[in-house]
Amino acid sequence: MILSALLLSLTPTLLFQEPVIEKLVEVTDDAPKLHTPTLDKGYSSAPTVGVSTEFVAPSTGDWTFQLRSYFFDAYLVAFDSKGTLLGEDDDGLLGTHAKLVLSLESGERIRLALCALHGERGAGELQIFQGQLPDLEGSSRLEAAIADSRRRVKVAEVRLGPEHPGVGESLNNLAVLLDAMGSYAEAQPLYERALVIGEKSLGPEHPNVARILGNLAVLLSNMGSYAEARPLYERALAIFENAYGPEHPDVALSLSNLALLLLRQGIYSEAWPLFERALAIREKAFGPEHLDVALSLNNLAGLLRTQGSYAEARPLFERALAIQEKALGPEHLDVAISLNNLAALIDIQGSYSEAHSLYERSLLIREKSLGPEHPDVALSLNNLALLLEAQGSYSEARPLLERSLLIREKSFGPEHPDVATSLGNLASLLKAQGSYSEARPLYERALLIHEKILGPEHPDVALALNNLAGLLDDIGSYSEARPLHERALRIREKSFGPEHPDVALSLSNLAVLLDTMGSYAEARPLLERSLRIREKVFGLEHPDVGASLNNLAELLRAQGSYAEARPLYERSLAIQEKAHGPEHPHVASSLSNLAVLLETMGSYTEARPLLERSLLIREKVFGLEHPDVAISLSNLALLLVDIGSHAEARPLLERALRIREKILGPEHPDVALSLNNLGGLLRVQGSYAEAAPLYERSLAIFEKSLGSEHPKMALVLNNLAVLFKDIGSYSEARPFYERGLSTTLQHLSRNLGAMTEAERFRYLDIQTSPELLLLNLVAIQGSGPKKVD
Numbered sequence: 045m046i047l048s049a050l051l052l053s054l055t056p057t058l059l060f061q062e063p064v065i066e067k068l069v070e071v072t073d074d075a076p077k078l079h080t081p082t083l084d085k086g087y088s089s090a091p092t093v094g095v096s097t098e099f100v101a102p103s104t105g106d107w108t109f110q111l112r113s114y115f116f117d118a119y120l121v122a123f124d125s126k127g128t129l130l131g132e133d134d135d136g137l138l139g140t141h142a143k144l145v146l147s148l149e150s151g152e153r154i155r156l157a158l159c160a161l162h163g164e165r166g167a168g169e170l171q172i173f174q175g176q177l178p179d180l181e182g183s184s185r186l187e188a189a190i191a192d193s194r195r196r197v198k199v200a201e202v203r204l205g206p207e208h209p210g211v212g213e214s215l216n217n218l219a220v221l222l223d224a225m226g227s228y229a230e231a232q233p234l235y236e237r238a239l240v241i242g243e244k245s246l247g248p249e250h251p252n253v254a255r256i257l258g259n260l261a262v263l264l265s266n267m268g269s270y271a272e273a274r275p276l277y278e279r280a281l282a283i284f285e286n287a288y289g290p291e292h293p294d295v296a297l298s299l300s301n302l303a304l305l306l307l308r309q310g311i312y313s314e315a316w317p318l319f320e321r322a323l324a325i326r327e328k329a330f331g332p333e334h335l336d337v338a339l340s341l342n343n344l345a346g347l348l349r350t351q352g353s354y355a356e357a358r359p360l361f362e363r364a365l366a367i368q369e370k371a372l373g374p375e376h377l378d379v380a381i382s383l384n385n386l387a388a389l390i391d392i393q394g395s396y397s398e399a400h401s402l403y404e405r406s407l408l409i410r411e412k413s414l415g416p417e418h419p420d421v422a423l424s425l426n427n428l429a430l431l432l433e434a435q436g437s438y439s440e441a442r443p444l445l446e447r448s449l450l451i452r453e454k455s456f457g458p459e460h461p462d463v464a465t466s467l468g469n470l471a472s473l474l475k476a477q478g479s480y481s482e483a484r485p486l487y488e489r490a491l492l493i494h495e496k497i498l499g500p501e502h503p504d505v506a507l508a509l510n511n512l513a514g515l516l517d518d519i520g521s522y523s524e525a526r527p528l529h530e531r532a533l534r535i536r537e538k539s540f541g542p543e544h545p546d547v548a549l550s551l552s553n554l555a556v557l558l559d560t561m562g563s564y565a566e567a568r569p570l571l572e573r574s575l576r577i578r579e580k581v582f583g584l585e586h587p588d589v590g591a592s593l594n595n596l597a598e599l600l601r602a603q604g605s606y607a608e609a610r611p612l613y614e615r616s617l618a619i620q621e622k623a624h625g626p627e628h629p630h631v632a633s634s635l636s637n638l639a640v641l642l643e644t645m646g647s648y649t650e651a652r653p654l655l656e657r658s659l660l661i662r663e664k665v666f667g668l669e670h671p672d673v674a675i676s677l678s679n680l681a682l683l684l685v686d687i688g689s690h691a692e693a694r695p696l697l698e699r700a701l702r703i704r705e706k707i708l709g710p711e712h713p714d715v716a717l718s719l720n721n722l723g724g725l726l727r728v729q730g731s732y733a734e735a736a737p738l739y740e741r742s743l744a745i746f747e748k749s750l751g752s753e754h755p756k757m758a759l760v761l762n763n764l765a766v767l768f769k770d771i772g773s774y775s776e777a778r779p780f781y782e783r784g785l786s787t788t789l790q791h792l793s794r795n796l797g798a799m800t801e802a803e804r805f806r807y808l809d810i811q812t813s814p815e816l817l818l819l820n821l822v823a824i825q826g827s828g829p830k831k832v833d
Contacts, residue, residue, distance in 0.1 A: 063171040069095055069201040070167050071116060071160040078157050080121060080132055087134075087161075087200030092119060099172065101148035108173040110272065111142045111158050114199035115166025119545040121157040134161070140217075141416070142194070144343060145176050156556035162209075166203070186225055186800070193218040197771040209252070211470055212241035219263070226460040226497055228267050235260040251294065254283035258301055268502040268539050277302040293336065296325040300343055307347055308582055310544040317345045335371055335378065338364040340492050342385055349389050352586040352623055352716055361386040377420070378405050378407040384427060394665055396435050403428040410576065417446055417464065422451035425521040426469055433473050436670040436707050445470040461504060464493035478712035478749050480519050487512040506535040523559055529554040545588065548577040552595055559599050571596040587630060590619035594637055606645050613638040622718075629672065632661040636679055648687050655680040666715040671707055671714065690729055697722040727763070732771050739764045 075093040083092050111118040120142035122130040133142045148154065158170055197214045204210045222231035235256060241600035242253040249274040261276035282827040288294055303318035310442035323340035330336055341727060345360035357728055387402035407424035414420055429444035451464035491508040498504055509532040516525035533550035540546055555570035561808060575592035582588055595610035617634035624630055639654035659676035666672055681696035701718040708714055723738035743760045750756060761784030767776035 062556075063173050063679045065099075065170070065172040067097070067170045069097075069111075069158050069170055071095060071113075071165050075160075075167060077826040078119075078121060078159050080129055082132060083119075088119075088165030088542045090161075090532070092159050092161055093405075094119070094121075094157045096155055096157050097170070098153060098155050101150060101152045101154075103174070104148070104150045105174070106145055106147050106176050108175065108177050109144045109146070110171045110173070111168055112143070112171070113160070113166060113168030114196045114204065116140075116160035116164035116168065116495070117162055117574060118168060119159040119161050119321050121159065122146060123155045123157070125153045125155075127155075140196075140257070140359060175380070188223065190218070190221045190225065193221055207241050207244060208240065209245045212245070212256070212534065215241070216259060220259060221796065223259075223263050223266070226456060226462070227261060229498065231263055232267075235263060248694070249283050249286060251284060252299070254280040254287075254294075257283070258298065261301065261305070262293070262423070264310065265305055267498060268504070270305060270539065273305055274302070277305055291325050291328060291818050293326065293329050296322040296329075296340070298338070299325070300340065303343065304764065305345075307350065309540055310546070312347060312351055315347055315659075318346075319347060333367050335368065337814050338367040338371075338378075338382070341367070342382060345389070346385065349392065349584060352588070354389060354393055354623070358386070359391055361389055375409050375412065377409065377413050380413075380420075380424070381408040384424065387427070387431075391431055394624060394630075396431060396665070399431055400428070400435075402614070404433055417451050417454060419452060422448040422462070422466070425451070426466065429473070430469065433476060436475060436666060436672070438477050438707065441473055442470075445473055459493050459496060461494060461497055464490040464497075464504070464508065467493070468508060472511065475515055475518065477708060478714070480749060483515055484512075487515055496780060501535050501538060501643050503536060503539045506532040506546070506550070510550065511551070517557055517560070519750050520756075525557055526554070529557055541576050543580060544580065545581055548574040548581075548588070548592070550833070551577070552592065555599070556595060559602060564599060564603050567599055568596070571599060583621050585622060587620060590616040590623070590630070590634070593619070593632065597641070598637065601641050601644065606641060609641055610638075613641055627661050627664060629662065629665055630659040632665075632672070632676065635661070636676060639683075643686065648683060651683055652680070655683060658805060658829075669703050669707060671704065674703040674707075674714070674718070677703070678718065681725075682721065685725055685728070690725060693725055694722075697725060711745050711748060713746060713749050714743040716756070716760075717747070719745070720763065724763065727770070730766055735767055736764070739767065751792040753787055758784045761787060 071094055072307035073093075073247065075095055078092050099107075101110075109120060111120040117134070119132070119134055121132040122144055124130055130146055131144045131302040133144050135138075135142065139163040146154070153391065156170070159166060159170075159450045160166070172562055193214070197211065200208065200211045200214045215234045219231040219234035219238065222228075222234070239253065239256045239260060242250065242256050257276045257280040261273040261280065264270075264273035264276070276673045277298065281295065281302060284292060284294045284298050287812065299318045301316040301806065303322070306312070306315035306318070319340065323337065323344060326334060326336045326340050341364035343361045345357040345364065348354075348357035348360065352546055358609070361382065362803050365379065365386060366383050368376065368379045383402045383406040387399040389404065390402065391399040399825040403424065407428060410418065410424050425444045425448040429448065430440040432438075432441035436626040445466065449463065449470060452460065452466050467486045467490040471483040471490065472683065473478075474483035474486070487508070491505065491512055494502060494505045494508045505769065509528045513525040513528035513532065515524070516528070529550065531556060533547065535547045536544060536550050551570045551574040555574065556569035558564075558570070575589065575596060578586060578589045578592050581703065587825045593612045593616040596618065600606075600609035600612070616639055618633065620630045620634045635654045635658040639651040639658065640815040642648075642654070659680060662670060662673045662676050677696045681693040681700070684690070684693035684696070697718065701715065701722060704712060704715045704718050720741035722737040723742065726732075726735035726738065739760055743757065743764065746754060746756050746760060761780045765777045765780035765784060768774070768780065
């Protein structure tokens with residue numbers, strides 16, 4: 045048969061252009077077998093058969109050929125007039141539909157083989173278009189694929205009956221797409237129905253049943269239903285072992301899936317041997333340089349990274365990358381994944397410039413292969429942006445996060461979990477920049493999305509609650525923050541059990557808030573429990589154990605228990621140095637915290653070299669103008685003020701201020717803190733005319749960014765009042781004392797309502813004392829106390 049067409053137009057093809065030719069085809073059992081190098085390697089589970097037709101190009105240019113079928117998995121092959129293979133495709137259109145685009149000369153004759161894979165048979169439709177059809181992108185493509193898959197289910201039900209294995213396969217495929225769309229509630233019953241059909245038609249021990257069990261388990265894991273997912277993974281593994289023996293590649297896949305679930309649950313000791321067994325199976329079955337071996341290496345390295353075994357993880361990540369580059373070439377999408385994994389490890393180790401180049405290379409590969417608006421491109425943008433944020437490059441990070449968010453909204457719609465993740469990341473950057481009013485609605489929107497899609501008790505909801513609570517902590521809304529921290533903790537305990545690392549994180553976050561509120565007796569057992577969990581899960585020398593030791597030491601320092609705090613700080617420092625090396629940012633933080641304790645104890649000669657070393661580390665890692673460098677400069681300068689070295693302190697405080705203004709902008713709360721610190725030094729030196737405008741600018745920034753009731757407002761108001769009192773301007777001092785008292789009382793009234801009586805007394809001890817403010821006010825009035833409303 046020869047198909048021909050008249051030339052319609054030379055104008056570009058539109059998305060909904062009518063085909064030049066449409067033809068119905070039927071693939072039957074007596075159709076001839078087809079051979080190509082790809083098919084002959086066992087691409088299909090059964091011999092591939094198909095019908096052939098010829099096409100003569102009426103004009104020179106690109107021609108698009110589509111083979112659609114709801115009865116078989118379409119495979120389209122094109123040969124020239126001499127039988128030379130021009131191209132072949134399986135799923136290039138949507139679902140199991142095939143598409144080829146060929147550049148042909150006018151009058152050129154080709155043969156098209158319209159084939160069915162896997163022993164399937166039935167009707168299909170060939171469509172031929174002039175030119176190239178624009179591809180559907182993002183959510184439009186996914187929605188079209190879902191609509192196509194729904195139609196396939198209906199056709200299969202009518203043609204095969206509602207309980208045929210083919211219907212089960214179609215239901216499974218539709219569920220996979222809905223899962224990718226984030227439509228978990230709709231996907232779950234489809235998987236469950238597919239499972240029932242498979243068990244009834246194929247028997248409960250059939251490998252296809254195991255595959256459906258695995259897919260359903262993945263969905264349940266995404267939904268946070270780990271206890272429900274685990275027995276499904278275990279049953280799938282048992283089926284594969286029974287069907288294929290203990291060393292089959294499908295057994296390795298099941299082992300990996302179960303191990304990944306255990307990794308999410310924090311059960312590392314059980315996950316490790318499963319990952320190792322999967323790797324051994326794949327190396328034995330495929331050899332040491334197979335792509336599945338690379339996958340196992342990545343999984344095992346990821347577990348080691350989580351456990352803090354960075355030196356052991358890196359060679360595994362690097363070996364996986366080398367295998368993929370050798371097998372697939374340097375620009376394959378799987379290479380991009382491995383680059384991302386290695387970059388994440390190097391990022392944790394503090395080698396930011398090395399991580400940056402890997403993240404950028406991963407992004408370039410994905411943009412080139414997938415186009416600029418693919419969800420995987422959004423993931424790469426997000427990872428690169430988070431690295432830039434850690435480096436203090438906020439102006440570079442923000443457009444990447446915004447672009448990532450736009451891609452995900454376009455790909456998945458406005459209410460997908462990945463959209464919520466992007467919202468949370470952008471909000472975190474805005475919070476770091478001090479843009480709290482911009483960050484809060486993004487955090488709140490992310491929380492609403494997670495709750496709507498995943499339900500109110502999903503671990504991702506706990507993460508969103510934690511993020512929002514952290515913002516409320518920063519702006520002093522402790523009474524709002526506390527119930528969010530507590531709810532996040534309850535969700536994680538219910539999802540993971542009482543000894544998961546995420547539970548330890550929630551315990552720490554809640555305890556730090558209680559510490560800030562002066563509830564030391566409540567905070568301490570939470571910090572101690574967090575420490576015990578991390579020591580049990582990670583061992584005694586994991587960086588997260590170091591973080592718990594530091595948090596507990598901070599609490600003890602606030603309580604004045606310096607002798608108890610010091611060995612904890614020192615142990616935390618030793619852990620960070622061993623895990624990360626002597627020049628990591630975490631080491632700098634540990635040095636700084638220990639130095640502050642020593643300074644509080646009056647051990648200035650011990651504290652100073654620690655602060656100087658912390659500063660040197662941060663300058664080396666981040667460069668000279670990072671926010672953490674400003675912190676080190678401020679800490680060192682305040683020590684110098686304490687020992688009377690004012691001339692040395694001033695340039696450090698001024699440099700810290702310049703860094704913060706440049707990196708964070710002129711209205712960030714940290715800028716206000718630097719202004720207050722510099723103003724304090726100038727006041728001590730008697731430079732009142734220089735100090736006053738710094739205090740006033742600090743006050744304006746705090747009020748704009750944190751609100752008029754934040755404790756830092758009272759601090760600066762009191763400093764201003766003291767300044768005017770020192771120069772004898774009592775009439776100017778009085779309104780600052782009065783306003784400081786009012787601010788303190790407003791803050792107290794807002795936060796004390798949710799506290800017990802004992803908590804209120806402890807909290808008052810660490811706030812700007814209203815009694816002190818009142819006494820100062822009385823002193824400049826020269827009269828007795830008056831009633832304060």
